[in-house]
Amino acid sequence: MQSEPxxxxxxxxxAPTGFYSLYDQLIDPAQARDIYILKGGPGCGKSSLMRKVGKAxxxxxxxxxYIVCSGDPDSLDAVLIPERKTALVDGTAPHVVEPSYPGLVEHYVNLGNYYDRDALQTVRSELMGCMKGYKACYSRAYRCLTAAAQIEEDMRALLSTQVLEAKMAKRARGILSREVKKTALEDGRSVQRFLGGVTWKGVLCNYSTADALCKRVYELSDTYGLAHGMLHHLAAGALSAGHDIIVCPSPMAPDRMEHLLIPSLSLAFLSSSPAQPYPRRPYRRIRxxxxxxxxxxxxxKARLKFSRKVAAALTDEAVEALAQAKAMHDELEGLYNPHVDFEGVYRTAVNIVEEMDRHA
Incomplete structure (x- = not known):
């Protein structure tokens, strides 16, 4: 059984607007040694190859x-090895990755070569039927998320006041004065990652990743998704002090910050809610x-209670649609898998590892 990364x-x-990509944030091509862009359709072994390289x-x-798939968090879409300045990424839709320095930095790896094309002709009609139903499920999920996001935005608009913003800014300044000391003449750098997502398994958050990177966690208890104001001040303060940060947007509102990680200070600021509680005892809790x-x-009170209930129900509907899409994708992979040369896929993984070792 695969252990949790x-x-x-x-x-x-x-996201409410459809698939929202941060794949341009994976690694800076100008600073990278190698980026392997994997090509190939369902069931051809892209995730399996990345797991083997990651384990090695x-x-x-x-x-x-490990970059997990928003459609299926049990699957991988990318692997990053910072010390080797190397990444492997699934470059197929919806997260298409185009090379900036083809041949120099980026290399295409075509796993579609390991399909037995003649054998796939025997399941042609079944494959085409699965493809159509799969896309329809995602369209339904996005419509439900759009409605849920509009209700959540309505609640934020109702509760956001100048007094609240002033309180959060003041609290942020106090935290910065205690926790964040200037360490460099230049500003730090910011990179974006989603810490959680709306998946077929439900609304998930990888709090364990924050715990692995940061020993001190400020939990921001935030029922109505208002933490962005405080996190914005904290992020700006950390950057101006010379610290690199990981900004984690909200999957339901990608223009709003939901979490902030400062690994160099072993410091994290994590939003939590009744629906998504932080599972451990934090270093500090801010209500x-x-x-x-x-x-x-x-x-x-009544309006907010009703709005939260409706938004949660719509999100549940989106999750159900994603679960249906997952079932169809599993069926699709089940049709492809018997006609893939996985030994060839695994040989490719070994070749990539050997190449990375030579470049180390």
Missing amino acids: QVSFFLGAN MEERGLQVE LDAMLDPELLRRN
Whole structure:
């Protein structure tokens, strides 16, 4: 059984606008040694190859960052080995990856070569039928997420006040003065990763990744998704002090920050909610709900309760649609798998590992 990766993020999100990609944030091609772009359709072994390479790098004592699939969190879409300045990425739709320095940095790996094309003709009609139903499920999921996101935005608009923003800014300044000291003349760098996502398994958050990278966790208890204001101030302060940061947007509102990681300080700021609680005891807990206008909450108690209930129901509908898509994708892979030369796929994984060792 595959063990859970220690450090794992999402670079794609099932968002209200459809698939939202951060794959341009995986690794800077100008700083990379090698980027292997994997091509090939369903069931051809892309995720299996990346797992084998990742495991081989772990056995060499290297940290590996696993990028899990937003459609199926049990599958991989990319692997990053920072110390080797190397990445492997599934370059097929919807997260198409185009090379910046083809042949120099990026290399195409065509796993489609391991399909037995003649054998696939025997399941032609079944394959085509699965493809059509799969896309329809995603369309339904995105419609449900759009409706849920609009309700959540309505709640934020109702509760956001200048007083709340001032309180969060003041609290952020206090935290920065205690926790973040200037260490460099130049500003730090920012990279984006989704820490969680809306998947066929439900709404997930890889809190364990934050725990692996950061020993001190500030939990921001945030029922209504208002933490962005505080996180924005914290991120700006950390960058100006010279620290590199990992900004984690909300999958439901990718223009809003949901979590912030500062690995150089072993410091994380994680939003939690009744639906997505932080499972461990934090270093500090900040109750953002307590900063809200109590009279505003009292007057709108029924409205807010109803809105939360409807938004949760719509999200559940989206999850159900994603689960149906997953079932169809499993059927699709089940049709392809018997007609794939997996020994050839695994030989390719070994060749990539050997090449990475030579370049080390």
